[in-house]
Amino acid sequence: MTALLEMRNITKTFPGVRALDNVSLTVREGEIHAICGENGAGKSTLMKVLSGVYPAGSYDGEISYDGKPAEFRDIRESEELGIIIIHQELALVPLLSIAENIFLGNERAANGVVNWRETFRQTEGLLAKVGLREPPGVKVDSLGVGKQQLVEIAKALSKNVRLLILDEPTAALSESDSQALLDLLLELKGQGVTSIIISHKLNEVRKIADSVTVIRDGATISTIDARQGDLTEDRIVRDMVGRDMANRYPDRERRAGEIVLELKDWNVFHPLHADRQMIRDLSMEVRAGEVVGIAGLMGAGRTELAMSVFGRSYGRNISGQALMHGKPVDLSTVDKAIAAGLAYVTEDRKTLGLILEETIRRNTILANLDGVANGGIVDENRETAVAEKYRAALNIRTPGVFQKVMNLSGGNQQKVVLAKWLFTEPELLILDEPTRGIDVGAKYEIYNIINDLSAAGKAVIMISSEMPELLGMCDRIYVMNEGRFVGELHAEDASQERIMSLIVRE
Known part of the structure; x- marks a missing residue:
């Protein structure tokens, strides 16, 4: 040839x-x-x-x-x-x-x-x-x-x-x-x-x-x-x-604490078609130190669920009860969701997660401007210090925090999105396709960040279309189909075959 x-x-x-x-x-x-x-x-x-x-x-x-x-x-x-x-x-x-x-x-x-x-x-x-x-x-x-x-x-x-x-x-x-x-x-x-x-x-x-x-x-x-x-x-x-990766998913000590978030009878309708129900009578719980996965085929309603919980940024006629630490919580707006301790890393980092024309420094503080402001005015020195802190902590590969995020690789862009939400000091982090479009080396670094968060007592919800990723990272997995949970599997009982059988059985 x-x-x-x-x-x-x-x-x-x-x-x-x-x-x-x-x-x-x-x-x-x-x-x-x-x-x-x-x-x-x-x-x-x-x-x-x-x-x-x-x-x-x-x-x-x-x-x-x-x-x-x-x-x-x-x-x-x-x-x-x-x-x-x-x-x-x-x-x-x-x-x-x-x-x-x-x-x-x-x-x-x-x-x-x-x-x-x-x-x-x-x-x-x-x-x-x-x-x-x-x-x-x-x-x-x-x-x-x-x-x-x-x-x-x-x-x-x-x-x-x-x-x-x-x-x-x-x-x-x-x-x-x-x-x-x-x-x-x-x-x-x-x-x-x-x-x-x-x-x-x-x-x-x-x-x-x-x-x-x-x-x-x-x-x-x-x-x-x-x-x-x-x-x-x-x-x-x-x-x-440049090295062997015999284990694609880093080891983590599984240690679940008290319930951080609980949803009861959660229902969500399509934002434009009022008669189309996207989430049906869904209940779930997530504990401190726990990574909970949501598996399902495209269109199952995983992202719709996440966004509806995060300040009702998706859907209409949302009903049901949300509790944080056993007490009812108001998640009716994004500001209230952030104040309650929620953070949402979107699956679409380039459109919804970042301002591509802005610097790493500016993107890092966007979800918590009060954290770097004095009297309503952003302190640029504090802004730089915060960005540098997360650049080092998350190993964001860049010449400096003044670089525009559009010039970063996909993995480093994803780390900037994580930095933005970590700066809000959340109790519950929702990760929607957190490793989409990034390479195996960057994935491993993201997995380590997730493990560090769970070790620090944070609760994590992980939505992924890659079943091996869910199996490798999660303590429990909810299986979703057509807006409902059709099964719940603990890590030791979960497999790709069992997840698919729960989906097709419906």
């Missing part, structure tokens, strides 16, 4: 940071090549060099594509040769139709007039190729994330893609949507499309990758040929983090 792409000794620097240091990558024609590494290792930077986002002249090294030197001045030049990149944040216009998105900037037009009949005809053919049955005229904002990914791939196919680059394509997808996407990549491989996939989900990498290149700290560590039989998760993890 001949090499379609060769990147040799690629070095890319930003002010004060060497993001890539003599990285080399060879991708053979017709293969699926995975790139793995911790957040901030340089994976996305390397792909931006390849696709022309970082133009020729802004980096050192050589690129050879299809046997010829390649120097792309912008992304359009790389697309003309069939190199298409799909970023983790999808580049679709929500209020335009599927057809309009697919051919945006590449319109089927003559004399400045769009031929809509031809546009829709070609769109239907492309959607059939990716297995999407929606009509071409449907607006993108009505589609789920999984279907939006398929629209992005259809858009790539419209540009005669030859090398498809996907950056964390399944990070926000359900298990079924992820499997459908992986199956599609294998189909495209059969049609001669070469793919590069950046992913932290090592089980998915092992399913589809022919080769895996591991990057650590901006340098190439290894390239593993799956066909040689030595592609194991342990091997990839060792190369990613």
Whole structure:
């Protein structure tokens, strides 16, 4: 199999940071090549060099594509040769139709007039190729994330893609949507499309990758040929983090104390559709020093439950009783929930958890401005001291607290969100998908933080779509389906099979 792409000794620097240091990558024609590494290792930077986002002249090294030197001045030049990149944040216009998105900037037009009949005809053919049955005229904002990914791939196919680059394509997808996407990549491989996939989900990498290149700290560590039989998760993890991680979940002494939060007969209705009940007669309790998991399929109501408890930030006609330390508590607003000792780390850190354009310092104190204020005015010295304290405590990797959070890796962004809520000194911390989109090394650090919180007597609710994570971290697991708890399992009795059997039994 001949090499379609060769990147040799690629070095890319930003002010004060060497993001890539003599990285080399060879991708053979017709293969699926995975790139793995911790957040901030340089994976996305390397792909931006390849696709022309970082133009020729802004980096050192050589690129050879299809046997010829390649120097792309912008992304359009790389697309003309069939190199298409799909970023983790999808580049679709929500209020335009599927057809309009697919051919945006590449319109089927003559004399400045769009031929809509031809546009829709070609769109239907492309959607059939990716297995999407929606009509071409449907607006993108009505589609789920999984279907939006398929629209992005259809858009790539419209540009005669030859090398498809996907950056964390399944990070926000359900298990079924992820499997459908992986199956599609294998189909495209059969049609001669070469793919590069950046992913932290090592089980998915092992399913589809022919080769895996591991990057650590901006340098190439290894390239593993799956066909040689030595592609194991342990091997990839060792190369990613530079050490063995025999136990992915740190040990913790399980010691539950008094009940911190108790919910009784909790009911929540949809905020827009008054007749649609999202949470039904749900009761639960969480104790001090305890990590309680909530398992369930996408749409089970896990996030809706968490947000409804945290100041009724989701839902309407909320009823039932909430008690803290055995006494009724008012959780009717976010301010009151925080004052009662609750904190909520959202699953969407970039939209709801952080102000990306602001600094680490400013984001850290946002949920507790009174903690750094004098007479209603923020004391910037105290603000800096608080941010520095949590930067050190949570090992946030950054040159300083004045760096904007948009420039941090996903794992470090998640630590800033945690810092923000830890500064409120909560008694109960609700973690919604706390390790989504971050690598195994950063996950382990987050797990240690969770263990430290429980050891300090904090109560933790952990919502996760990764069942091994729940099994590895939680003392008890509530299993949720269609807005109700359908089972409760203690750690010693829990397994993936038992969780799924409780879900499907309903």
